[in-house]
Amino acid sequence: xxxxxxxxxxxxxxxxxxxxxxxxxxxxxxxxxxxxxxxxxxxxxxxxxxxxxxxxxxxxxxxxxxxxxxxxxxxxxxxxxx
Numbered sequence: 001x002x003x004x005x006x007x008x009x010x011x012x013x014x015x016x017x018x019x020x021x022x023x024x025x026x027x028x029x030x031x032x033x034x035x036x037x038x039x040x041x042x043x044x045x046x047x048x049x050x051x052x053x054x055x056x057x058x059x060x061x062x063x064x065x066x067x068x069x070x071x072x073x074x075x076x077x078x079x080x081x082x
Contacts, residue, residue, distance in 0.1 A: 004049040005042045012041020 016037025020030035 001046065001049055004045045008045025009038040009042040011045075013038035015041070 013034045017030055017034035019037075020033040025033070
């Protein structure tokens with residue numbers, strides 16, 4: 001999760017700084033835009049990471065439930081010897 005925050009922050013910072021620089025804004029405003037974009041990018045990737053992890057966990061759970069439904073039908077107990 002921390003890596004997603006870092007990646008989102010770096011991507012946001014780069015996009016914010018780059019777009020402000022291309023527009024020709026002053027350096028303090030460019031830095032401010034980069035910081036705000038870094039914060040928003042980190043939040044966006046944190047949200048996406050949580051959604052992704054949740055869907056992966058749900059997929060694993062569904063696969064396990066499907067496997068459990070098949071296994072009891074093939075697991076027939078052996079008769080005991082007397």
